[in-house]
Structure formats: C-alpha cells, structure tokens
Amino acid sequence: MGLIDFRSDKERIARNTKKTAKNTRESLKLARQQAQAPAQVVYAPQPSYPQVAYGSAPQAAPAADPVERLRQLGELRAAGTITDEEFNRLKAQIIG
Known part of the structure; x- marks a missing residue:
C-alpha cells in the first residue's frame, strides 16, 4: 500500500517549483564560479628524444679499439x- 498524499495540487506544484528554483540557483552559482576560475590545463609529460643536429654525420658507437x-x-x-x-x-x- 502506498502513502497517501493529502496535499493539494497547488501545494505539490509550489513545493516542486521551490525545489527546481533552488537547484537552478545552485547550478548557476557553480557555473559562475567555474567561469571565474582560471582554466587549469594539465599536459601529459612528453617523452624525451635524443637531440640530433641535422647535417651532422652519424657517430659510430665508441669502441676502445x-x-x-x-x-x-x-x-x-x-x-x-x-x-x-x-x-x-x-x-x-x-x-x-
């Protein structure tokens, strides 16, 4: 058996309107805060590659002999x- 809601339609509509208005205000407040905060961009570390000078001769692996x-x-x-x-x-x- 379900609960019986004794409120009138007007009372239910008023209550839902208040909840919706509150949620909307909170959403707008959060959106404003995010818009004012500086964007934080996080870059993944890039792999480092050996630097090669173009136009230079490739170096042979150093051998002792x-x-x-x-x-x-x-x-x-x-x-x-x-x-x-x-x-x-x-x-x-x-x-x-």
Missing part, C-alpha cells in the same frame, strides 16, 4: 649511412 672503430665506419660507409667525405673526416679523427 681504433681498428674496430674504423671497421664500423667502413660498414656505415658501405651501407650508405655516411658519405665518403664524412668517412674520411671521422677516420682522421680516429687516427689522430
């Missing part, structure tokens, strides 16, 4: 990764 470093440079030149000019410049650096 100069002969091994020259071999690696020769492989890079054969693969077309570095030019003959870059190869000769890096070779001169290795040889000293």
Whole structure:
C-alpha cells in the first residue's frame, strides 16, 4: 500500500517549483564560479628524444679499439649511412 498524499495540487506544484528554483540557483552559482576560475590545463609529460643536429654525420658507437672503430665506419660507409667525405673526416679523427 502506498502513502497517501493529502496535499493539494497547488501545494505539490509550489513545493516542486521551490525545489527546481533552488537547484537552478545552485547550478548557476557553480557555473559562475567555474567561469571565474582560471582554466587549469594539465599536459601529459612528453617523452624525451635524443637531440640530433641535422647535417651532422652519424657517430659510430665508441669502441676502445681504433681498428674496430674504423671497421664500423667502413660498414656505415658501405651501407650508405655516411658519405665518403664524412668517412674520411671521422677516420682522421680516429687516427689522430
């Protein structure tokens, strides 16, 4: 069995109107507060990538043995990764 509502239609309408008005006021107040607050933008951290200077020759992995470093440079030149000019410049650096 349900509860019997003895209020008149006018009383129910008045009560619902008051609730609606209160909710509307609260919503508007919140909207004004959010509009006045400065926007907070949060950016996800970006991955860091190694910085590469364009136009520079790729550096061979440092090897302790100069002969091994020259071999690696020769492989890079054969693969077309570095030019003959870059190869000769890096070779001169290795040889000293």
